[in-house]
Amino acid sequence: MSKFFEGLGNDKKLSIVAGPCVFEGTRHAIDHAGHIREVCDRYEVNFIYKTSFDKANRTHAKSYRGVSFDDAVYGFADVQRSTGVEILTDVHEAWHCDVIPASILQIPAFLCRQTDLLRAAAATGKPVNVKKGQFLSPYDARWIVDKLEEFGCNRHSLTERGTTFGYNNLVVDMRGLAVMRSWSRVIFDCTHSVQLPGGGSSSGGDRTFAPILARAAVAVGVAGVFMEVHADPDNAPSDGANMIKLSNFRSVVDNLLELDYIIKKGVLENVTDER
Secondary structure (H helix, E strand, O other): OHHHHHHHHOOOOOOEEOOOOOOOOOHHHHHEEEEEEEHHOOOOOOOOEEOOOOOOOOOOOOOOOOOHHHHHHHHHHHHHHHOOOOEEEEEOOOOOHHHHOOOOEEEEOOHOOOOHHHHHHHHOOEEEEOOOOOOHHHHHHHHHHHHHHHOOOOOOEEOOOOOOOOOOOOOOOOOOHHOOOOOOEEEOOHHHHHEEEEOOOOOOOOOHHHHHHHHHHHHHHOEEEEEEEEEEEHHOOOOOOOEEEEEEEEHHHHHHHHHHHHHHOOOOOOOOOOO
16 A cells, blocks of 8 residues: 555645656665655655666767666665665556556656557556656546556556657647546656657756646646656666756755745635736
């Protein structure tokens, strides 16, 4: 049972999914998870630690993908024992689902319609978070949810991470968050949404826009915000341009929770268009 998922989407407070893009070793993960948990505990925020053991869709063949699978399995278990946090991680192949020690399985955006992978994730009985593909409309996400429920998974969430907008750019249509909320809990990924995919040997991005998009999504009324954070993003092995600095994490969360409090109190519900 995932305590994080049980708290995701309740009416009390925004949930947070946070952690580095890729697993860089047990000590690195314990340090980051501990710092993030300390901030979230301060605000009594429902939190899960996010990290990936393999970045399988890197732009360049020589780009860093992660540690070995065995190291990740043992490392994830150590992180959870040492910090008490739950872990959310990507799975890329059906056999990953049964053996990776994570509380929530995440289906990557480019694999969001892969039926066998969705079936395998659902069969574990764990909650499944699906990144909506950059190539899909929010309305198309309904069929992903239908597949999961057909396979017996009723604990699911959808994560928006931007839609392809021409070449090497993404754009977020905030209307899509409200659309997808009809079928599942909705999380907004503010850091991948500012990614500039392709355009060279590695994807670029601009992390300065991540908190801005996160605030917009909270105003729409999402269940949670997904953000990748790192102590030294400029030297991170993956997605450094998009990740929020760990030293700024507290201020970002503080701002989001202030806005979330206003939204959940219904202060904006009675605002009308008087034109």
